Amino acid sequence: MKQHQFDLIVLGSGPAGSTVATKMVEAGKSVAMIESREFGGTCALRGCNPKKVYANAGEIIDLARRSEGKLITGSGEIKIDWRQLLEFKKQFTEPVVNNKEKSLQDSGIETFHGAAKFTGQNQISVGNTVLSANRILVATGATPTKIDISGSEHITTSDDFLEIAELPEHVVFIGGGYISMEFAHVVARCGTKVTVIERESRALSGFDADLAKQLVDYSERIGIQFRFNAALAGIDADGDGTYRLTFNGAPSIDDVGLIVHGAGRMPNIGDLGLQTANVAHDRNGIAVDKTLKSPTNDHVYAAGDCAASGVPRLTPCANEEARIVVKNLLKPGSESHADYGAIPKVAFTTPAIAAVGLSEKEATRSSDVDVRADDTSSWGSVRKTGDTVAGYKILIDKKTDQILGAHLLGPGAEETINLFAMAMKFNLTATDLKSMLFAFPTFASDVRSMV
Template structure:
C-alpha cells in the first residue's frame, strides 16, 4: 500500500503548531497536523487562558479586601462551582473551533501522537506517512515526581477541572504554576501549603521582587516550607501526607489534595526521536539559529518543546512559529531567529513581572549600569487602592542610557512590563522616555518615575 505523503507534517496543535500548519497550507503546501489531546494546545485549553479566567474572580476579592472600611463595607461572596462554569465558556469551544479552522484550509488532521520510523517517515493512527518537512511543536508536560506515591499527586490540568474545592491543599513546587494556583485556591478559602526544594519561590525571578510577593502570600495565609526535598506521598484515611527532608531532618505535611507543580519538561516521550535521528536534550529538541534540528535538517522545532533561547511562553511560541513557517515556505533564503527582549509574568496578586537582564546577568555581560530599586506604596496609584506592595527595580546602561532590565511587583505589573518591553525593544533611552506624554493618573505613567 502506498504511503500518504505530505509536504509538511506538524506534531502539536497549540499556538506554534497550528500557526505553521495554516501558514504552509496558505502557501499551497500539502499539510497534516497531529495531536494526542484536544486540538488547540495547552494555553487555550488547560493553561494560560482558563487560569486567567479564575484569576479574574480573585482580582475582585483582592481589590475589595484592600478597600474594606474605606468605602467597601462587605466583601463579595465567591462560589467555585459558578467560577468553573464561567471558565468552561472560554475553553469548551476551543477544540472544535480549532479543527474547523484547520479543516477549511484543507489540512489533514490526526488525533494521535505519531512516532518516527526514520528521518522522514512517521507512523500515526496505524498509518505510515512521509513528509518532506516535519515540525515538532508538542509543548511541555508536567515533570514526573520520581518518588514513591507520585501517582497520588494531581497536576495543573486537574486543578483547572476541580468540581469542588477541598479545605486543604499542598503544592509541591513554588514555580509560577504553583504560586499562581496557590493564590487562587487561598482566595477561595483553601488552607494552602507550598513545599519547595529551593530556599525561596520563583527562583528564576528577581529575589527582591519575590520577597515582596512572599510576604504578601504569607499574609494571605499560605504556608511555605522551603529547602524541602520531597521523597514520598502517602495515602491516609482522609488525607495525603507528603514526607520530605529539610536540612537533613524528616518533616511532613498533610492535606486533602496534593498537586505536582514542580516544573514542566519537553513533551517528547514516545516520539521515538532516535529513529528519526532527531537530537534532543533535557530541555527539548536541539535546534540551530534557523530552528532546524541539529542532526535532522528536515525537522524543525519551535515553542516550549525546543531547546532554544526563547522562554517557554505563548508569545514566544508564536514568534518562533513565524520563523519556522518562513524557513519552510522560503527554504532558499532562510531566516535566523533573533529574539527581542521577552517579558515574563507570574499572575499572582500582586503580580511579579520581569523583562531583560537580572543584575547578575548584566554584570556577566560586562554592562556598566545603574540600578534603581524602590518600594513605593506612597505613589498615587498604589495609595488610592491601599496597595502596600508596589516595587520596582530598573537597570539602565550608563553608556547608552537604554533600559536593559526591569523587575516589578505590584497589582498591575503584568501591564506595566509591556510598556518597558516596548521601550527596550525600540531602543528608547531614558531621556526620550521621560519626555513622552502619558495619560495621568495611570499606572503606565509611573514608568517615567522608575528610571
C-alpha cells in the same frame, strides 16, 4: 497500513503548530496535523487562558477585601464560588475543543488523532496510518516534569487542577514557580489552607529576588504557608481521603486534601521516536539551529516549548518561532532567524510580578549599572487601589543610558512591563522614556518616575 504523502506534517496543535500549518496551507501546501490530545494546545485549554480566568477571580476578591471600609462595605460576604468559576472557565475552553479541529479541517488541513512516532527520517506513524513529508514540524509542547518519589501517583497535574469541582480544606503545591504561586493566590482567597513547598531557598527564581521576597512576605500575610529547602521524600494516602507528605530532615505535612504539581515542565518529546529519525535532542528539547531546523535531520523543524531554542517556554516565543519556520519553509535558503527582542514574563499572582531583560546579578557582572529601585506602595497610583505591596527595580547602563532590565511588582505590573520590553527592543534610552507624555493617572505614567 494506510500511507499518505504531504508537503508538511505538523505534530501538535498549539500556537506554533497551528500557525505554521495554517500559513502553509494558505500557500497551497498539503498539510497534515497530528494531535494526541484535544485540538487546541496547552495555552488555550490547560494553560495561559484558563489560568487567567482563575487569577481574575482571585484579583476581584482581593480588590473587594482591600476596599472594605474605604470604598465598600460587606466584602466579608463576597466569596469565590469554585463550581461557578469552573463553569465560567469552560466558556473559554470548551469552544476551543469543539471548534479548533473543524476550523483546521475547513482550511484544508488533514487532521489525525493519536500518538505520533517517527518511523524514518521523514516518516511518521499514527495508529495504523503512515504519513510521509519532505518537512516535519515538531511542536508538541511541554509536559509536567517527573517527580520520582514514592506515592507520586497521588499528585494532581496543573491540567487536572483546572478541572476539579471542589476544593478540599488543605492544598499543597509542589514547587515555588509561577504555576504554584498563581494558583496558590487564588486558592488562599477561597479560604482554603495552602502550603507551597520548594526545594530551593526561595520562590519565583525567574524573578528579581528582592521583589519576590516582598511577594512571598505578602503571600504569608494572606495565609499561604511556605516550606523552603524542602526535600520531599514521599506521599502516603491515609484512609480518610487525605495524604501525608514526608520530607528528608523535616516534619511531615498531614491532612492534605490535594497535592498539585507546580514543579516545572519539560519538553514533551519522550515518545516520538526521535532516535529513529536521527533527530538530536536532550532534556532541554529538540536541538535546533538559528533557523529552527534540526542540525541532524534536514527534514525536521521544531518550535515552541519542545524546541531547545534557548528562550523561555512562553506562548509569544512560540508564536515568533512559528513565524520564522513559515519563512524558512516557504523560502528555502532564506536562513531567517527569530527576533525575540526583550522577552517579558509575568506571574499572575495578586499583585502580579513581572520582569524583562537582565537580572541585577547578570547586569552588574558585565556593565557599570545604575540600579534604580524603590517601594512604591506609598505612590498615588498604588494607594488608589488599596494595595499595600508594590515596587520596582530598573537596571540602566551608566555609559549608554540603555535599559538592561526591568522588574516590577504591584498593580498593573503585568501591563507596564510591556513598555519596558518595547523600549529595550527598539533601543529607547531611559532619557527617552522620561521624556514621554503618558496618560495620567495610569500605572504606565509611573514609568517616568522609575527611570
